[in-house]
Amino acid sequence: MIPMLDLKLQYAMLKSEIDAAVADVLQSTTFIMGPNVKQFEIEAANYLGVKHAISCNSGTDALHLGLRACDIGMGDEVITTSFTYAATVEAICHTGATPVFVDIDPVTFNMTAETIDAAITSKTKAILPVHIFGQVSDMQTISQVASNYKLKIIEDCAQSFGARIGTQKTGTFGDAGCFSFFPSKNLGCYGDGGLFTTNSDEIAEQFMLLKLHGSKVRNQHEIIGWNSRLDEIQAAILRIKLRNIDDFNLNRIAVAKKYSQLLNSSTIQTPSFNEDLSHVFHQFTILSKTRNKISKKLASENIGHAIFYPMPLSEQPAFSSVSRSGNLSNTQEICSQCLSLPMFPEMSDEQIEQVVDSIKHL
Numbered sequence: 001m002i003p004m005l006d007l008k009l010q011y012a013m014l015k016s017e018i019d020a021a022v023a024d025v026l027q028s029t030t031f032i033m034g035p036n037v038k039q040f041e042i043e044a045a046n047y048l049g050v051k052h053a054i055s056c057n058s059g060t061d062a063l064h065l066g067l068r069a070c071d072i073g074m075g076d077e078v079i080t081t082s083f084t085y086a087a088t089v090e091a092i093c094h095t096g097a098t099p100v101f102v103d104i105d106p107v108t109f110n111m112t113a114e115t116i117d118a119a120i121t122s123k124t125k126a127i128l129p130v131h132i133f134g135q136v137s138d139m140q141t142i143s144q145v146a147s148n149y150k151l152k153i154i155e156d157c158a159q160s161f162g163a164r165i166g167t168q169k170t171g172t173f174g175d176a177g178c179f180s181f182f183p184s185k186n187l188g189c190y191g192d193g194g195l196f197t198t199n200s201d202e203i204a205e206q207f208m209l210l211k212l213h214g215s216k217v218r219n220q221h222e223i224i225g226w227n228s229r230l231d232e233i234q235a236a237i238l239r240i241k242l243r244n245i246d247d248f249n250l251n252r253i254a255v256a257k258k259y260s261q262l263l264n265s266s267t268i269q270t271p272s273f274n275e276d277l278s279h280v281f282h283q284f285t286i287l288s289k290t291r292n293k294i295s296k297k298l299a300s301e302n303i304g305h306a307i308f309y310p311m312p313l314s315e316q317p318a319f320s321s322v323s324r325s326g327n328l329s330n331t332q333e334i335c336s337q338c339l340s341l342p343m344f345p346e347m348s349d350e351q352i353e354q355v356v357d358s359i360k361h362l
């Protein structure tokens, strides 16, 4: 049996540090807005190379409140991808804005500057690129389009912690970045958690207000806000994991390279290794016309796998009538052929070989 993701191995490796850090928080009885949250925000900002890193309850909240902090609301259009998790689009809808879906590149699965450019109208206020599966979007060309039309960029970095172009990390290219620390993410905590990043003092201040009941000073509420906090236990765990994130990501890249080499001669399309756009392989996602056969074979051998995502969000009942889309033919084809294989930093060569042996000739 090979799981899709094995969190036990990482916990075993960091157990003594994590157990001690959690015990310290329990002893302190400071569970909310304590020293670990403060330190984690400083350490994350330093790691990412950004002025403000503000923690919150989830990636969904980082997106929703982040869009609001960037002044996105009713009547605005936000250009995004329909090949993403529902949270990306829910966040846009919760602000009152309209999601506008554009097609994706068949190799990177990310939106491109060309498709974005063609979808811009007088109502377009922002672009929301998703660095899907850990692959960085082409932020140079997307930033150029944003600058031509004076649009905001809010990056969905839920799957791309530590991914970079050169030395610049995701979450620092646009006006804001939104991260998720859901346990399965490449930087994950042991519950829910999220992070919002920005270099703008004004956007950071607005996000702080929104996440803390609209209040800067106790008992004074300037706007109607939300309650969205990362707790001390999760922050203590994330501080330990953050110190190891580069090793985790490098191991993921090594697993992906091995998969790609072994699957090389088959009819399966593997992710590209682009020298300029880096990939941290939150998922290792293949394309195959025989996807359903592959899925059945893996299931019969107890090998974990998942379909991210089986349907463009533009076709989901929740979003079909509240969004606008152009031609999404690449997205539709990718949804019908994609399959994600087991991927975690501690995967052994034997496990990778076993997965490949199972599917190579299908």
Ligand SMILES: Cc1ncc(COP(=O)(O)O)c(C=O)c1O
Pocket: 058, 059, 060, 061, 084, 085, 087, 088, 130, 156, 158, 159, 179, 180, 181, 182, 192, 193, 194
């Ligand atoms: C692309 C993407 N955006 C947003 C989210 C939402 O993050 P969270 O689950 O922390 O709310 C996720 C996580 O599932 C995601 O994969």
